[in-house]
Amino acid sequence: MxxxxxxxxxxxxxxxxxxxxxxxxxxxxxxxxxxxxxxxxxxxxxxxxxxxxxxxxxxxxxxxxxxxxxxxxxxxxxxxxxxxxxxxxTERGKVRVGIDPLVFNHDVKHVLFDFSEKFPETELTILTKPSHILGQYLHHHKIDIAIGNPYHKTDFGFNVDELFLVNCHWVAHKDLLRTPLSINTRVLLLDGCEDTIDLSNIAQHNIWILDDSRTVLDMCMAQKGIAFLPQHLLDQPTCTDVLSPIVGETFLFGKQIYASLMWPQHADFNQQHQWIHDKLRKR
The missing domain is CATH 1.10.10.10 (Winged helix-like DNA-binding domain superfamily/Winged helix DNA-binding domain)
Known part of the structure; x- marks a missing residue:
C-alpha cells in the first residue's frame, strides 16, 4: 500500500x-x-x-x-x-523582527542602529504590533523573533528570555487634573494594553483603543482623555512639560512589563538573533 x-x-x-x-x-x-x-x-x-x-x-x-x-x-x-x-x-541575510510598541524604547532603537552597522548586508523587516499579535506571528512563522510582553493571553507556546523592565503609568494633561476624574473621562489605550491592565476597573469609562502610540500620546496631550503609556514615551521634553502621573486613584496604578525576547519552539538562534539578544541584555 x-x-x-x-x-x-x-x-x-x-x-x-x-x-x-x-x-x-x-x-x-x-x-x-x-x-x-x-x-x-x-x-x-x-x-x-x-x-x-x-x-x-x-x-x-x-x-x-x-x-x-x-x-x-x-x-x-x-x-x-x-x-x-x-x-x-539566514544565508541570504534576512531577519524578521516583531516589536511591541510598549517596549520599543530608546535602547531597542539603538540596538537596531548598531545592527545596521554590524550586519550591513542583512535585510531587516520590523513589524510593530501588540504582543498577542506577535505571538500569533511567531506561531505561524511570519516573524523570526519578537520583543514584547510574553505574559499576554495566548494559546501558543514559544521560547522566552527576559531582557529588561518597562515601567508604564497612567497620565493626563496637567490642566485635566485640576478637577477630579469622573466616569465621563475618556480612557486612551494602546492596542494590547488589555493584556497588562484590568479593563473591568475602567469599564464605566469611554474607552478608545488605538494601534499607534504617537496618536495616543497626542490625544492625551490635547486633553482628550487619560492614557496608559510606557515611560520611554513620557520622557520626551514636550511630554514632561504638560503631562503628569495620575495619583490618588486606587484603580489607576502603574505596571511593570518584562520586555522579553520570544522565538518559536524548536527553533535555534542564528548569528543575527543572538547578537540582538546579547546587545539588549547588556543594555
Whole structure:
C-alpha cells in the first residue's frame, strides 16, 4: 500500500480548516485537486475517511483515527519546512523582527542602529504590533523573533528570555487634573494594553483603543482623555512639560512589563538573533 504524503496533507488540511474550499485555499491548490487527492487517499486505504452523506466535513470513525495519527506527523513536517526555509533566509541575510510598541524604547532603537552597522548586508523587516499579535506571528512563522510582553493571553507556546523592565503609568494633561476624574473621562489605550491592565476597573469609562502610540500620546496631550503609556514615551521634553502621573486613584496604578525576547519552539538562534539578544541584555 502506498500512502502519498501530498494526499495525506490534503486530507489533513480539509479537516483542519473545515471544508474542501478552505483546505485547498490554505494549500494554494484548487478545490478539485484537493478533492481528488482525498479520494485517491481513500481508494489507496480501501475505506472512506469523510462521510459524504453528511453536510460539511464529518469524519468516519476510521477517518478520525487517521486524522489524529497524521496531525503530529504533519506538524513536525511544517516545523521542519519552516526551519529549513529559515536556514536559507539566514544565508541570504534576512531577519524578521516583531516589536511591541510598549517596549520599543530608546535602547531597542539603538540596538537596531548598531545592527545596521554590524550586519550591513542583512535585510531587516520590523513589524510593530501588540504582543498577542506577535505571538500569533511567531506561531505561524511570519516573524523570526519578537520583543514584547510574553505574559499576554495566548494559546501558543514559544521560547522566552527576559531582557529588561518597562515601567508604564497612567497620565493626563496637567490642566485635566485640576478637577477630579469622573466616569465621563475618556480612557486612551494602546492596542494590547488589555493584556497588562484590568479593563473591568475602567469599564464605566469611554474607552478608545488605538494601534499607534504617537496618536495616543497626542490625544492625551490635547486633553482628550487619560492614557496608559510606557515611560520611554513620557520622557520626551514636550511630554514632561504638560503631562503628569495620575495619583490618588486606587484603580489607576502603574505596571511593570518584562520586555522579553520570544522565538518559536524548536527553533535555534542564528548569528543575527543572538547578537540582538546579547546587545539588549547588556543594555
Amino acid at each position: 502506498k500512502l502519498p504524503f501530498d494526499n495525506l496533507m490534503s486530507f489533513h488540511s480539509v479537516v483542519t480548516h473545515g471544508s474542501f474550499s478552505n483546505g485547498a485555499r490554505k494549500l494554494g491548490k484548487s478545490q478539485s485537486t484537493v478533492s481528488g487527492a482525498v479520494r485517491s487517499l481513500e481508494n489507496e486505504l480501501g475505506y472512506e475517511l469523510i462521510d459524504r452523506s453528511e453536510p460539511g466535513v464529518k469524519l468516519t470513525s476510521r477517518g478520525n483515527k487517521v486524522y489524529q495519527l497524521a496531525t503530529p506527523i504533519i506538524s513536525r513536517y511544517i516545523e521542519l519546512k519552516y526551519i529549513a526555509e529559515s536556514l536559507g533566509k
